[in-house]
Amino acid sequence: MVRQPAFWSYDGVLPRLMSPLAALTAAATARRVVRPGWHAPVPVICCGNVTVGGAGKTTLALDLGTRLNSMGREVHFLLRGYGGTASGPHRVETADTAAQVGDEALLLAAVAPTWVGVDRAASARAAIAAGARSLVMDDGLQNPSLRKDLSLLVVDGASGFGNGRVLPAGPLREPVAAAAARCQAAVLIGPDKTGVTATLPLPILAARLQPGPEIGTWIGRRVVAFAGIARPEKFFAMLAEAGVIVAATRPFADHHVFSRSDLDSVVAEAARCDATPLTTPKDAVRLPAAYRDRIGVVGVSLAWDDPAALDALVARYG
Numbered sequence: 017m018v019r020q021p022a023f024w025s026y027d028g029v030l031p032r033l034m035s036p037l038a039a040l041t042a043a044a045t046a047r048r049v050v051r052p053g054w055h056a057p058v059p060v061i062c063c064g065n066v067t068v069g070g071a072g073k074t075t076l077a078l079d080l081g082t083r084l085n086s087m088g089r090e091v092h093f094l095l096r097g098y099g100g101t102a103s104g105p106h107r108v109e110t111a112d113t114a115a116q117v118g119d120e121a122l123l124l125a126a127v128a129p130t131w132v133g134v135d136r137a138a139s140a141r142a143a144i145a146a147g148a149r150s151l152v153m154d155d156g157l158q159n160p161s162l163r164k165d166l167s168l169l170v171v172d173g174a175s176g177f178g179n180g181r182v183l184p185a186g187p188l189r190e191p192v193a194a195a196a197a198r199c200q201a202a203v204l205i206g207p208d209k210t211g212v213t214a215t216l217p218l219p220i221l222a223a224r225l226q227p228g229p230e231i232g233t234w235i236g237r238r239v240v241a242f243a244g245i246a247r248p249e250k251f252f253a254m255l256a257e258a259g260v261i262v263a264a265t266r267p268f269a270d271h272h273v274f275s276r277s278d279l280d281s282v283v284a285e286a287a288r289c290d291a292t293p294l295t296t297p298k299d300a301v302r303l304p305a306a307y308r309d310r311i312g313v314v315g316v317s318l319a320w321d322d323p324a325a326l327d328a329l330v331a332r333y334g
Contacts (some may be wrong), residue, residue, distance in 0.1 A: 020069060020178075024187045027179045034185035042182045045158055045190040049198070053139040053163040059089075059150045062164040063203075064157025066195040067187040069089035070246025071172040071224075072205040072318075074120045074298070075225070077154040079318050081128045083327065084150050084334050092148035093124040096138045097132030097157060099271045104133020104320060105142040107149050114302045119271065122301040136162040150334050157198070158189050167199040169218065172247065176210030192216070201329060205318070206250070221326055225250065227258050228315035234296055235259040238291035239312065242282050244272030244299050251296055254316065263289040275297075279307050 023030050031038075042115050061080060065071040077093060084091040093252055097104065100118035108117050108125040117132045129146065133139040133199040140151055157167055159330040171177075189195075192215070196202070202218045205225060213220050238261045243251045248267035256262050268274070286293045294312040295303075303311060320326055 018163050024178045025078050031181050031185040038185040039181040051160040054165045056140050056211040059165045062167040065170045071170040077152050090149040091128045092143035093130040094153045097121050100250045117296050119301050125232040167201040169199040171204050173206030173208045176212040221319040222321040224315045226319045231258050239262045239294040240264045240286040241294050242266035242290050243296050244268035246270045263291045
């Protein structure tokens, strides 16, 4: 995935000139989402967003999957498998690679059975036949093939909705109001720096990213942090806030396929800085085997302002 254009973060002449194309995108999405989807006999929870790129959908899906499993509701994950070649429905296996099923699928499969496929309804049928008692979708808010019981609009607090315009004039897949009308709540990840909470006609569940328990190994140590995620700076800032000494950073595009040249450069920079290369779990699953022992990994999870409110919502719909 290429980096987002800078003008998506502000309004101006270029976005306004693109407004006719944006109107076509919005109209096409509106026509698509009203199609009736298959109504599964088990609850379906969708972690979606209205912007292109990452807002924290996979992190939320992992959180919900863990909660549902703790409630005794055997959960299976569904996703497209961005970056992978599998068209599905395909159940992710331990032998699968990111090139086959995408990096998010490998992360989800470590928590619960995971299915990738273009047709979400077909994946849902396969998951139910395999014993799923609840389904969590990573993305798919604009995909109508499977009816959702609970849709959560995931919003990145730092970037919000960009300039508020629809593709290609801005980062939105559809107008915010249209997406919100199909959701039961919004999940705001990180401080609201753009004022989105005042514009959303939805209950807001606020959370912040926190490092995984492995962060204790890295506090006070020098690292060269690198990441190929939607917003690498979030990972870098989290490390610094936790007390890791970030000697240098190397951002890559989301889902970047690391070449040996990329990684040799990171390793060499770490050596010059008397540091250790450090990355995210999502990036780690895309690393060639020869580099995995030389690169550290720190994951993230969500810390909720009101976890009881989330539990009540999941119990109601899941």
